[in-house]
Amino acid sequence: MPTDNKRLQIWKKFKRNFLNSGSMECFDTHIHSEGKGITELKAMAEAGIKHVISCAYYPVVPSYSSTLIDMFRKLTSFEVERGKKAGLELIPAVGVHPRCICRGWEKALKWVEENAEVIGEIGLECASDVEVEVLSAHLGIAKKLDLPCIVHTPKNNKLKVTEKVLKIVDASGIGEELVVIDHATPKTVEEILKKGYYAGLTVQPGKISVEEVISIVEKHGFEKFVLNSDTGFNDFEALTVVETANALKEKFDEKDVKKVAIENGKKIFKK
């Protein structure tokens, strides 16, 4: 059993995250709700996160497309209801993540074409030929149906793969206002903005910090960014959007902070 001290630490951390969070309504534009319990989703809602995009992802590589399709069905029905119970507007994004490409992925794409309101999480991981093919196919659907897309860029080879992602998105001819290039870093932001896309700023250990967000918006303004946590199956860093919004409020006009914390997201995702 944990010592009383250990328990107390955990309790204090929970209390800090839970009670001292800000009062601004936020939109976390990239989570994986399937990895979160309802208590955690409730804690997000209580902290001020009122809208989330829950992106499709399966944590083991699926063996066949029906796993993806059933996951999309779960995300667009069961997860939406679970979000509601927790006090969140949960907007499902469906698509084949580059780490989830499997036999029959074309069938999953067909489901996306028939049912998606937001496409995601798509993108490149290693930038293999099949990943490029799958990404391009999604972008084709998004262009045809005028659907917003959440496009993943990977941890490894960030610069090079982001460049490749941007080329593929450019080539698709999709409207710039429909595209969030996600997990942007101080090094990739400039290229993304030059092309006219939105940049997703994922505040999470191993991704970017609150301080990096501050310096990014100081340099590039508030118009072309959305905040997200990418919280999901792993540790509970689910309140980083609220924490970031609070930190931004200390330095910038609330009107500007609201753009990255909620308004840009509402505009892109048509909510």
Added chain:
Amino acid sequence: MPTDNKRLQIWKKFKRNFLNSGSMECFDTHIHSEGKGITELKAMAEAGIKHVISCAYYPVVPSYSSTLIDMFRKLTSFEVERGKKAGLELIPAVGVHPRCICRGWEKALKWVEENAEVIGEIGLECASDVEVEVLSAHLGIAKKLDLPCIVHTPKNNKLKVTEKVLKIVDASGIGEELVVIDHATPKTVEEILKKGYYAGLTVQPGKISVEEVISIVEKHGFEKFVLNSDTGFNDFEALTVVETANALKEKFDEKDVKKVAIENGKKIFKK
């Protein structure tokens, strides 16, 4: 945003559940870890729950067997690791839940036969012909391979369907020591014990209460029961096994309480 009072209430509830839980090590013999976030799993471990059986279940009816098989793969790899990170020994139980029977279920059964260490959650929901066929097929595998089984009984028609379940289990010829008839109630316990099986006592709103557990063990002793919460995709009633063990300790010998809280589970599931 919630009022400070509302926040305080939630915080106090968390604190109460989290800090004032008992010191006895427990085995929650039936959860669905896939519906829980890692913070919640950690809270369970911190509260004293050291071992859990995480049962296979998919919250929308799958369209094809590969969804079940991929879910089994996730449960037996990714979820085991997630449990470890949270401080839990997570023992996966795989099988086709009566509410998850889909096209190709025989293929999922083959995977179970080749990989299972514990079979579950199986059983009957409406007691339809196909449910009976699927349950019998699982029991055949369990008998052949000497595997413990977690057998669900439903909320509706509890008595009648439990009787049918018991008939099917009897007919399979499986060893009594391998079978937990789960979600037992004061009304079904007697029949289950008469046949020599273990009864799973699921302490959860809508299932049974701590008080009912107390009166059941008062009448029938501690040898043939295991405790569980069935916690999963819904609300966070994840510490009911610890709460029940604490309540039992106030009335009974710790040695006896340990049987239902941990030891019977270890014996049945060979841990």
